[in-house]
Amino acid sequence: xxxxxxxxxxxxxxxxxxxxxxxxxxxxxxxxxxxxxxxxxxxxxxxxxxxxxxxxxxxxxxxxxxxxxxxxxxxxxxxxxxxxxxxxxxxxxxxxxxxxxxxxxxxxxxxxxxxxxxxxxxxxxxxxxxxxxxxxxxxxxxxxxxxxxxxxxxxxxxxxxxxxxxxxxxxxxxxxxxxxxxxxxxxxxxxxxxxxxxxxxxxxxxxxxxxxxxxxxxxxxxxxxxxxxxxxxxxxxxxxxxxxxxxxxxxxxxxxxxxxxxxxxxxxxxxxxxxxxxxxxxxxxxxxxxxxxxxxxxxxxxxxxxxxxxxxxxxxxxxxxxxxxxxxxxxxxxxxxxxxxxxxxxx
Ligand code: 11C
Numbered sequence: 001x002x003x004x005x006x007x008x009x010x011x012x013x014x015x016x017x018x019x020x021x022x023x024x025x026x027x028x029x030x031x032x033x034x035x036x037x038x039x040x041x042x043x044x045x046x047x048x049x050x051x052x053x054x055x056x057x058x059x060x061x062x063x064x065x066x067x068x069x070x071x072x073x074x075x076x077x078x079x080x081x082x083x084x085x086x087x088x089x090x091x092x093x094x095x096x097x098x099x100x101x102x103x104x105x106x107x108x109x110x111x112x113x114x115x116x117x118x119x120x121x122x123x124x125x126x127x128x129x130x131x132x133x134x135x136x137x138x139x140x141x142x143x144x145x146x147x148x149x150x151x152x153x154x155x156x157x158x159x160x161x162x163x164x165x166x167x168x169x170x171x172x173x174x175x176x177x178x179x180x181x182x183x184x185x186x187x188x189x190x191x192x193x194x195x196x197x198x199x200x201x202x203x204x205x206x207x208x209x210x211x212x213x214x215x216x217x218x219x220x221x222x223x224x225x226x227x228x229x230x231x232x233x234x235x236x237x238x239x240x241x242x243x244x245x246x247x248x249x250x251x252x253x254x255x256x257x258x259x260x261x262x263x264x265x266x267x268x269x270x271x272x273x274x275x276x277x278x279x280x281x282x283x284x285x286x287x288x289x290x291x292x293x294x295x296x297x298x299x300x301x302x303x304x305x306x307x308x309x310x311x312x313x314x315x316x317x318x319x320x321x322x323x324x325x326x327x328x329x330x331x332x333x334x335x336x337x338x339x340x341x342x343x344x345x346x347x
Pocket of ligand 1: 219
């Protein structure tokens with residue numbers, strides 16, 4: 001009983017968290033197939049106490065698969081997700097390859113799970129920084145409407161992969177030991193220049209677009225509009241990389257449609273909101289921090305305060321584990337929701 005599940009990119013930072021999440025959630029797996037690029041094929045990975053060998057992902061690898069979780073980079077998804085869907089699998093893709101495709105639902109279950117009903121074989125998992133922002137904003141949008149969102153992010157290096165985490169550790173050690181080093185990965189491996197991340201802040205995540213925003217900033221803007229079905233919502237983002245290993249933080253400014261609200265109205269909503277943990281008590285210095293959020297599936301919210309000049313403007317601080325709710329947990333949660341909604345059923 002259960003489903004034949006494939007994880008593509010099983011040896012990567014997100015793939016590893018996907019396997020851990022499937023274990024923790026006791027996901028109904030009848031058979032598990034682990035796939036990867038040719039480079040990582042042959043490695044073994046432990047799942048439910050057993051070693052499973054990772055195979056090279058090919059179109060025919062997807063015969064008989066019910067659910068395929070993809071996190072092996074955009075080019076692997078572009079080449080193989082349609083092949084998997086063609087063979088009857090439902091693909092949940094963690095890359096940006098299909099997110100803005102109008103035929104592909106882009107889903108945060110707390111926000112738009114009904115969109116799953118229109119899938120045509122591929123479902124996209126949003127960008128990590130978008131997901132946590134929307135989990136925190138959706139209860140506010142539902143109760144009071146949203147007029148504007150401005151976000152600044154403080155993002156962890158694990159968003160750029162395991163090699164970026166290694167670069168942060170190595171640079172930190174080098175600086176402490178007064179040794180020289182050459183930045184190679186951050187801000188973007190394939191861009192022209194690389195900068196020190198240890199003891200620094202880099203205002204570039206992904207490459208620049210012609211409009212002066214980075215691709216990460218445009219993902220936050222475009223994905224928000226698509227997921228919330230609010231094409232005209234004004235959204236602006238500034239994305240910054242910090243020397244934090246895991247856990248993205250965000251400073252949000254938003255304006256509600258409804259006026260005459262107080263910070264405690266917003267706190268009251270978020271206290272009971274799905275997927276949200278409210279940590280907001282300035283008198284006791286209680287607020288979310290990435291070090292406390294690592295390993296947890298929730299989105300943590302604090303520092304909620306009313307703007308001093310704009311009646312319906314508010315500020316808040318939102319933190320989450322970028323590898324879990326930002327990636328692995330949201331993907332597995334989509335799979336669980338597909339089963340709950342009987343969109344995917346046992347064959
Ligand atoms: C980062 N948000 O922190 C990126 C990583 O589109 O799924 C996620 C990239 C994506 O660098």
